[in-house]
Amino acid sequence: MSAICERTDVLVIGTGFGGAIPAYNLAAGGAKVIMLERGPELGAADFTQSLEIGGYTRIVDLIQGNGIQVVAGNCVGGSSVVYFAASLRAPSFVFERRGSAGRRLWPSGLTRSALDPWYDRVEATIPVAQQSWDDVPYAGGVWAAACANAGHTCNPVPLAVDLEHCTNCNWMLNGCRFDAKRSMLLNYLPAARAHGAQVRPLHEVQSIAKSLTPGYRYRVDYTVVDASDYRIPAGAGSIEAKVVIVAAGTMGTPVILKRSGLGLGSVPSAVGKYFSPNGDRVSMAVLDEGAVGNVLGLERAPGTAYEAFPIGKPIGSMSYDYLDPARPEFERFGLQQIYFPAITNLLPEDGTPAAPDWYGVDKKLLSQRWRSWLTLLAMTEDDNEGQWGVLPPTGNFLRVASSAVVSSLTYQPNANTRRGFAASDAALRSIIEKDGIGKHLDWVGGQPVLSAHPLASCRLGDDPATSALGPDHQLRGHAGLFVTDGSAVPTSLTVNPSLTIAALAERASPGIARFARSLGLDVAASVPPPGG
Amino acid sequence: MIPTLSRRRLLQTAAAAVAVLPLVTPDSAYAGTSIQRDTLEAFADTVVPGAKRFAGDRIVAGATAGPGAVDAGAWLLYNDPDVGLAVAIPGLVAAINAEAAAYALTHRTLLDVRVPPFVALDFDARTAVVGQLLRGSGVVQLLWYAVAAMAMLAFHTAGHLDTAAAVRAGHPGLAWLGFPLPDPDGIWRFPDFSYRQELAALHPLTTNTGNPA
Numbered sequence: 001m002s003a004i005c006e007r008t009d010v011l012v013i014g015t016g017f018g019g020a021i022p023a024y025n026l027a028a029g030g031a032k033v034i035m036l037e038r039g040p041e042l043g044a045a046d047f048t049q050s051l052e053i054g055g056y057t058r059i060v061d062l063i064q065g066n067g068i069q070v071v072a073g074n075c076v077g078g079s080s081v082v083y084f085a086a087s088l089r090a091p092s093f094v095f096e097r098r099g100s101a102g103r104r105l106w107p108s109g110l111t112r113s114a115l116d117p118w119y120d121r122v123e124a125t126i127p128v129a130q131q132s133w134d135d136v137p138y139a140g141g142v143w144a145a146a147c148a149n150a151g152h153t154c155n156p157v158p159l160a161v162d163l164e165h166c167t168n169c170n171w172m173l174n175g176c177r178f179d180a181k182r183s184m185l186l187n188y189l190p191a192a193r194a195h196g197a198q199v200r201p202l203h204e205v206q207s208i209a210k211s212l213t214p215g216y217r218y219r220v221d222y223t224v225v226d227a228s229d230y231r232i233p234a235g236a237g238s239i240e241a242k243v244v245i246v247a248a249g250t251m252g253t254p255v256i257l258k259r260s261g262l263g264l265g266s267v268p269s270a271v272g273k274y275f276s277p278n279g280d281r282v283s284m285a286v287l288d289e290g291a292v293g294n295v296l297g298l299e300r301a302p303g304t305a306y307e308a309f310p311i312g313k314p315i316g317s318m319s320y321d322y323l324d325p326a327r328p329e330f331e332r333f334g335l336q337q338i339y340f341p342a343i344t345n346l347l348p349e350d351g352t353p354a355a356p357d358w359y360g361v362d363k364k365l366l367s368q369r370w371r372s373w374l375t376l377l378a379m380t381e382d383d384n385e386g387q388w389g390v391l392p393p394t395g396n397f398l399r400v401a402s403s404a405v406v407s408s409l410t411y412q413p414n415a416n417t418r419r420g421f422a423a424s425d426a427a428l429r430s431i432i433e434k435d436g437i438g439k440h441l442d443w444v445g446g447q448p449v450l451s452a453h454p455l456a457s458c459r460l461g462d463d464p465a466t467s468a469l470g471p472d473h474q475l476r477g478h479a480g481l482f483v484t485d486g487s488a489v490p491t492s493l494t495v496n497p498s499l500t501i502a503a504l505a506e507r508a509s510p511g512i513a514r515f516a517r518s519l520g521l522d523v524a525a526s527v528p529p530p531g532g
Numbered sequence: 533m534i535p536t537l538s539r540r541r542l543l544q545t546a547a548a549a550v551a552v553l554p555l556v557t558p559d560s561a562y563a564g565t566s567i568q569r570d571t572l573e574a575f576a577d578t579v580v581p582g583a584k585r586f587a588g589d590r591i592v593a594g595a596t597a598g599p600g601a602v603d604a605g606a607w608l609l610y611n612d613p614d615v616g617l618a619v620a621i622p623g624l625v626a627a628i629n630a631e632a633a634a635y636a637l638t639h640r641t642l643l644d645v646r647v648p649p650f651v652a653l654d655f656d657a658r659t660a661v662v663g664q665l666l667r668g669s670g671v672v673q674l675l676w677y678a679v680a681a682m683a684m685l686a687f688h689t690a691g692h693l694d695t696a697a698a699v700r701a702g703h704p705g706l707a708w709l710g711f712p713l714p715d716p717d718g719i720w721r722f723p724d725f726s727y728r729q730e731l732a733a734l735h736p737l738t739t740n741t742g743n744p745a
Contacts, residue, residue, distance in 0.1 A: 048694075049695065049696065049714070049718075049719060049720050050694050050695040050696065051685075051689035051690065051691060051695045052690075052691060052692065052693055052694050052695060053609070053612060053614045053615055053685070053691045053692065054612070054613075054614035057614065064674050066670075088743055088744070089739075089741070089743040089744070091744040091745065092745060119741075123741065128741075130741070130742045131742075133726075133727075133728065133729060133730045133731065134726055134728045135726065136726055136727075136731075137722075137725045137726055138725065138726065138727060141726060141727040141729075141731050142727075142731075144731035144732040145731040145732065147732050148731060148732035148733065152732070153732055153733050153734055153735040153736070154731070154732035154733075154734075155732075155734050155735055155738055155742065156742065157742075158741065158742045158743065167719075167720075167721035167722065167723075168721070168722040168723075168725035168726075169719070169720040169721055169722060170720070170722075171720065177719075298727060298731075300724070300727060301724075307710070308725075310711065310712055311712070311722045311725050312722060312725045312726070313725075317731075317732070319732075319735075320735040320737075320738070320744040321735065323744045334744070341689075342688045342689045342709065342711070343685065343688075343689055343691075345684060345688040345689075346680070346681050346684040346685075346688075355663065356659060356662075356663055359578070359579040359580070359662075359680060359683075359684070360578070360579070360581065360595075360659060361581050361595050361596045363580075364580055364581060364596060364598070364600070364687075364708075365596070367687075367688065367708065367709055368598075368708055368709070368710075370709040370710060370711075371709070371710045400616060401614070401615060401616030401617075402614050402616070404616065404678070406671065406674065446677070495744065
């Protein structure tokens with residue numbers, strides 16, 4: 001690295017879906033690409049099957065905001081390394097959402113059918129597998145059977161998983177030690193590296209400023225963080241680039257951009273506003289094993305109906321019944337079976353009316369039935385109510401311990417969002433409690449909202465007042481500065497967002513390449529997909 | 533509910549009382565292991581209660597049968613360098629005992645001064661004190677949630693131990709949950725994982741890629 005300032009054609013901040021995909025496309029097109037990642041680089045041999053603190057906490061951040069807690073990845077590959085691999089296209093009605101703004105929130109022309117070719121490309125590249133019923137684990141099976149018992153349909157969920165090699169071990173949060181989960185580590189990132197892209201882990205970007213060097217538009221300042229304690233700086237540097245792609249994740253991108261206001265002159269006022277937790281609403285059921293056997297007719301072993309909560313892939317099945325465009329906005333939601341590891345066992349209520357709600361004797365008794373638990377995720381239509389407050393002095397948040405971080409994000413669901421929560425709660429309860437299959441329980445032991453799907457903190461749109469990005473993912477007023485991660489997604493999606501984030505990043509890539517060409521760089525605007 | 537001002541005064545009084553506790557109960561007279569450990573273990577026992585470990589156990593209240601957070605290793609997790617709470621333990625313990633002393637004052641409860649005020653309370657009173665601490669707001673509330681969470685994590689995840697080693701050694705919390713054993717090589721795999729039958733009709737508008745329309 002130059003002692004003064006390193007230079008590159010394209011600098012990408014972040015290595016998750018939003019970073020790896022444009023990095024591949026631009027590197028394959030001929031650009032010199034450097035990627036900066038604030039987390040460490042780990043691979044299958046490093047991923048543990050353990051809940052020991054100091055292991056998974058190296059690559060997962062639990063972010064505490066005001067009224068919300070968010071789970072996000074912190075490693076090369078970003079959240080694709082720690083996510084649960086559900087790979088779903090957003091329903092058509094999502095792209096027509098208006099929210100309380102009363103007008104279409106997605107850019108004109110950006111519809112499901114317009115995005116379908118990009119979904120196709122991502123699905124083929126990752127690749128995404130369709131589960132058959134033989135692939136759906138017990139928990140997904142019992143959820144499907146409960147849906148059918150209540151008169152609902154239920155589908156196996158498409159997954160970014162090599163189903164042949166998956167051992168159904170249920171340790172996806174820790175990263176997949178079998179390389180069966182098809183994270184960015186197995187497709188876009190190696191393909192980008194094969195075309196010369198450099199990946200630099202433990203590089204935490206602090207800010208972006210205008211460059212004074214002719215031909216280079218931006219200077220990105222970073223801190224190198226200590227591999228064993230991310231709170232300790234181990235160096236610093238700057239890189240000048242002709243094009244910058246910010247993909248530090250929904251929780252990181254707005255902080256970097258807001259901190260860059262001085263160096264860039266200004267940033268759009270919509271940066272760090274209109275955050276969406278994807279309408280995530282987590283709850284659970286504790287099942288009556290007798291009813292699962294007698295009513296649903298399930299038996300996984302002689303005399304055992306279920307007792308299989310920790311077995312399998314985390315996400316098995318989902319009901320699309322409430323993804324009905326005829327239903328009113330805020331009352332459409334996906335209902336998904338999902339396994340949450342025991343690190344979240346603090347959160348469920350104990351199921352009794354007496355205080356305390358989530359700890360004490362009754363909670364311990366509930367946990368004795370842990371193998372009969374079934375955790376459930378409703379993905380609803382929220383109203384983009386979140387926004388950031390005061391910036392941390394460095395980085396994306398205030399890091400208290402290895403994975404414990406505090407953000408100034410505030411999220412207070414309004415009446416519209418709460419209406420969706422209530423409707424999804426009622427739907428789940430009606431399915432779970434029909435014929436005494438189980439008891440539906442809320443998650444009350446933490447902040448009011450828990451999201452693994454943060455979105456929309458720097459979103460696309462046509463209205464400059466409410467969207468920091470234009471329809472081409474370019475930060476308004478800053479040519480050559482693009483945002484391609486979850487923060488660009490305008491609204492909640494009612495499904496897991498990774499495939500949509502990836503498809504949008506694919507869709508954005510040719511435009512970024514064309515911009516690079518306008519600067520005189522010899523970059524192909526269209527390249528075949530990795531391996532294609 | 534007592535007025536805020538008098539409550540603050542009570543807490544100040546209680547904090548002062550707690551501060552002099554080591555003076556009136558010199559090491560030779562102290563009935564427990566240490567004020568810090570006993571207080572935090574009693575807190576953990578309030579979050580995940582267990583049976584008394586021996587006759588006369590003052591730390592574990594014995595509110596229910598079976599193991600609790602103390603048996604599960606909560607004290608080790610509070611001091612785990614990767615958790616990062618150790619530096620805050622003296623302050624946390626002082627605050628817990630100040631809250632406990634204030635509770636005792638407002639409920640006309642006589643405390644046994646040979647143990648920290650929180651340890652001297654019965655289980656229901658401890659539960660009320662923990663609830664009061666958790667009712668705060670902002671970063672302070674997050675800190676108390678972290679203290680409660682460590683008790684949960686000790687019991688539900690053996691967060692201070694490698695999970696395979698812990699479950700094989702019969703860690704009391706993991707055993708209580710019925711956490712499955714790994715294969716002999718210490719790795720979890722579940723070859724039997726599915727009912728392998730169609731259990732619901734697919735949504736009629738499902739696309740050929742398995743997605744909602």
